[in-house]
Amino acid sequence: MAILPILEAPHPVLSAKARRVEMDEFGSELSTLVTDMAETMYAAPGVGLAAPQVGDGRRILVANLEGDAESDKEDELIVMINPVILERSTEMIKWDESCLSVPEYDLDVDRHLRIHVEWQDVSGEHKEGWFEEFPSVVLQHEMDHLDGVTLLDRSSRLKRSRYISKRRKRLRERG
Numbered sequence: 001m002a003i004l005p006i007l008e009a010p011h012p013v014l015s016a017k018a019r020r021v022e023m024d025e026f027g028s029e030l031s032t033l034v035t036d037m038a039e040t041m042y043a044a045p046g047v048g049l050a051a052p053q054v055g056d057g058r059r060i061l062v063a064n065l066e067g068d069a070e071s072d073k074e075d076e077l078i079v080m081i082n083p084v085i086l087e088r089s090t091e092m093i094k095w096d097e098s099c100l101s102v103p104e105y106d107l108d109v110d111r112h113l114r115i116h117v118e119w120q121d122v123s124g125e126h127k128e129g130w131f132e133e134f135p136s137v138v139l140q141h142e143m144d145h146l147d148g149v150t151l152l153d154r155s156s157r158l159k160r161s162r163y164i165s166k167r168r169k170r171l172r173e174r175g
């Protein structure tokens with residue numbers, strides 16, 4: 001197990017569309033990556049992490065859908081390989097979101113209240129299920145990462161450029 005470095009936006013891997021995990025990629029390398037991603041998420045602490053955030057451009061995410069960042073009980077962990085949203089409710093929910101790849105930033109985002117998702121687990125088995133409210137929001141946020149979209153892309157141009165110059169200044173001060 002290892003804690004992986006988390007990339008911060010703006011970064012080319014975070015802006016790229018991730019590719020599907022192929023059938024022959026399921027195995028020990030993939031399960032090690034997923035275990036490391038979960039450990040990295042819990043250590044941060046965070047409630048979700050997508051593979052591009054640790055520099056891997058594949059459609060993989062982990063999430064703790066109980067929404068308690070302090071908890072690391074294994075049964076709350078969900079791992080999704082190649083997740084696809086099959087259906088979205090027209091009903092929306094506004095959520096104040098933050099992101100491990102956009103430190104010291106939060107943004108109100110409109111999300112679908114309910115989504116129906118199909119995915120593969122770490123052994124390649126196909127799963128599907130409906131998610132509502134917090135779990136739905138977390139999964140939409142993580143699936144945004146798989147399409148190269150971060151909170152910065154969802155914010156106004158002004159708010160984005162202010163954030164980027166503030167971060168650059170802070171990183172320069174840190175040296």
Ligand SMILES: [Zn+2]
Pocket residue numbers: 098099100101141142145
């Ligand atoms: Zn994020």
